[in-house]
Amino acid sequence: MGLKNKNRITTLLCNVFIWGCAFLCAYPIFWMITTAFKDRIDAFTVPPTYIFSPHLDNFRAVLSSGNFMSAYKNSLIISVSTCLLALLLGIPMAYALARYKVRNKQGIMMWLLSTKMAPAILIAVPYYMIYQKIGLMGTYIGMIIVYLIFNLAFTVWMLKGFIESVPVELSEAARVDGAARLTAFFRVEAPLMKGGIAATAILCFITVWNEFLLALVLTSFRTQTTPVAIQNFISFEGIRWGEIAAAGVLVAAPAVILGIAVRKYLITGLTMGAVK
Amino acid sequence: MNKEKIKRLVTLESESSWKLLFYPGRWILLLLTMVPTIYAFWLSIQNYNLAKPTQRSFVLLRNYLNVVTDSRFLGALGTTAKFTVCSLALELVLGMLIAHCLAKRIYGKEIVQIIIMLPMIMTPVVVGLIWKMFYDAEFGVISYYISAVTGKAPNILGESASSLLGLIVVDVWEWTPYVALILLAAIQSLPMEPYEAVKVDGASAVQTFRYLTLPLLQPAIAVAVMFRFMDLFKWMDTIYIMTGGGPGTSTETLSYYAYMNNFKFLEVGYAAAMCIVMLLIVLFICNTIGKKLLLKEES
Incomplete structure (x- = not known):
């Protein structure tokens, strides 16, 4: 029984660790994508905001x-x-x-x-x-x-x-x-x-x-x-x-x-x- | 008879048809690599500054002597070594940890693997830009969270004490997944029997890892080290985007210093000598480590 519990805990820890890493990998990319849809005021808000009204001005300007x-x-x-x-x-x-x-x-x-x-x-x-x-x-x-x-x-x-x-x-x-x-x-x-x-x-x-x-x-x-x-x-x-x-x-x-x-x-x- | 021979050659039936297949590509590649190498050597024995074309003269090996005694070159060598060793060590340890966890039962494994792959297939220039914004002293996300803890917003890329560290973090972010996936492929093809035997003998997890897993993974570790080493050695895209070698010369690597000599100081001869020195280092490494690692199955 002890062994089974130990295995379960290892699996849980591995999952937490891996999803943590996945979050770290994804966060900068996620941040870039959201910034692309922000207007200039939202992009420079400190602390960074995650709730904003998205718009396409940046893409329009680039294209x-x-x-x-x-x-x-x-x-x-x-x-x-x-x-x-x-x-x-x-x-x-x-x-x-x-x-x-x-x-x-x-x-x-x-x-x-x-x-x-x-x-x-x-x-x-x-x-x-x-x-x-x-x-x-x-x-x-x-x-x-x-x-x-x-x-x-x-x-x-x-x-x-x-x-x-x-x-x-x-x-x-x-x-x-x-x-x-x-x-x-x-x-x-x-x-x-x-x-x-x-x-x-x-x-x-x-x-x-x-x-x-x-x-x-x-x-x-x-x-x-x-x-x-x-x-x-x-x-x-x-x-x-x-x-x-x-x-x-x-x-x-x-x-x-x-x-x-x-x-x-x-x-x-x-x-x-x-x-x- | 002759016609028959040509037909056999063209339909690839002849023993020597491989020449027909192999030589065009080989000669093109040989031409494209040898001509510039010889030309670079030709430049490297001249005192040649593009801004002062009239003072062009042959100096034989003077440039090489200058390279190996140039304190800025030696500094760049040191920076390259520091950067390479630190990044490689972190990537190996983290990669090993990630690979072992990925080999276990993970919820949504397919999705996790795709997410983890993203940093290394991103365009490196874009990676550099994202992190440059992250590190920005005034508006950067990282500076904000650090200042929330310490009360002072750091200028990570602007201080020579922390700029190299900032770049190492970016490289670790970008390439740890690569190391992890190489090791994962090796872990998944490990044989079961020795592990069962060791379990019967009552070895601890640490002992199993140290005396069984690590030796078995050694070829994969070697492959990861070599390919990462090669990339780290020539690394400069991120520096160009993020720090421009600065502040001062604190993040200037060999590639970047050679770039500066050729394209900013216009010292073409000197830059060429530096390139030849780098080429010798790469060839040496390729021939010693590379041969052992990659051609095992061929021999």
């Missing part, structure tokens, strides 16, 4: 500033293009590493990992000089190129794992029936790893969408992405917290929604497949 909308468009163009390009180059690379006898596979995987691990500032400094010389400064293509460096390696690591998880016998069976290996990939293996490919693409999208430093130094006013644009709200507008919060909601929403959608793969992705 009507053409600057922010064009940044949103830039972010979309750059993120989606990087994803597609990374998949286009990454799927064949991953397939080669997963299914063929490739010499020094370990060395190749480590090399890929090291490109992913390099601090962004290492990329920013030389690329800043190179782009000014060859005229890629402030262009979409320039941004897609630098983001490809980080995401191609990630894509290959992720997809290699997914391809290996499809039993090789399935494609061999199709080949016995006369299909070429290429056909077998599209007919048998690709459909089975659709989920994995989608998750990889989404994680790639989130990485690019959230990136700040490279966007800060390599984009121009016309091609700046949302993380850069939102930071301009501070300097240009003083401290209009309501508007910053509204912009924050709009910037974070796609990343958060997509992240929740692929939550099963999130940890696998963030550890390059080291944790399944």
Whole structure:
């Protein structure tokens, strides 16, 4: 009886602790969302109020500033293009590493990992000089190129794992029936790893969408992405917290929604497949 | 015959088809990483300030010597080390606690897991902005609650004594869930048998954790440490948004100091030398720890 009670108390304590942590995780986000709907007086009330009449002025102000909308468009163009390009180059690379006898596979995987691990500032400094010389400064293509460096390696690591998880016998069976290996990939293996490919693409999208430093130094006013644009709200507008919060909601929403959608793969992705 | 060979190659039937699949991506990635690295090295052996282009000259390894004797660089190294060790330690302890609790019966587990995931998928710049508002000395929520207790509103990011602590709190908030979820995945795949055996032997909970769980979780802990270390080492988004390295240089990390040299002081050659030094550190860590951890199954 003592043991049972002890177990019950442990479970209760764990629940309290976990829900406490969940509250701490959620509170800043909850606070940002409510601030986005407050007018200026409510936003600056001390102590913070939780009862107020919500209104959409902040969102209207953010959306009507053409600057922010064009940044949103830039972010979309750059993120989606990087994803597609990374998949286009990454799927064949991953397939080669997963299914063929490739010499020094370990060395190749480590090399890929090291490109992913390099601090962004290492990329920013030389690329800043190179782009000014060859005229890629402030262009979409320039941004897609630098983001490809980080995401191609990630894509290959992720997809290699997914391809290996499809039993090789399935494609061999199709080949016995006369299909070429290429056909077998599209007919048998690709459909089975659709989920994995989608998750990889989404994680790639989130990485690019959230990136700040490279966007800060390599984009121009016309091609700046949302993380850069939102930071301009501070300097240009003083401290209009309501508007910053509204912009924050709009910037974070796609990343958060997509992240929740692929939550099963999130940890696998963030550890390059080291944790399944 | 030749046509047949090409057909086999293109339909991926040939032994050497992998080259066709692998080489385009490899060459592109090699080009995109090697060219800037070589170029950075080329810059790093020059005395080159963008504001004084006429005084450009070759100085060989002088920049490197200056880097390792630059007190501001060493200060930044110290800040990076302090920040990395403190954040990592807190994230590991809290993450371990959360992971163990999450492995138990939790009401609304699915929802809790989604909520706990939110900080790490949020855009880091937005995270920085939220906390900047929280810490604001006049209107910030945190300053308000602290002043309610102590009677004095602190200026957390404005004092060099507390600014780094303020940033550590933000990092712990943002990344503890990540560590917790890595450890949770490992806990859920722990084998049952040793625990039953230990129970029969009458080991206490602390003993079980110390001598059984901890060794079994060691690979997962190592993965978490390495990936967090890599991120903490290059960390600068939040600093840029929240403190700008200040007050003074109290929150200036290596990445941020290199950024300042290149984009504010325009000392391109010096910044490049600093980048090469950082690259060597990363490569060293990758090759020693990373190889052991991530490629176990391959060998």
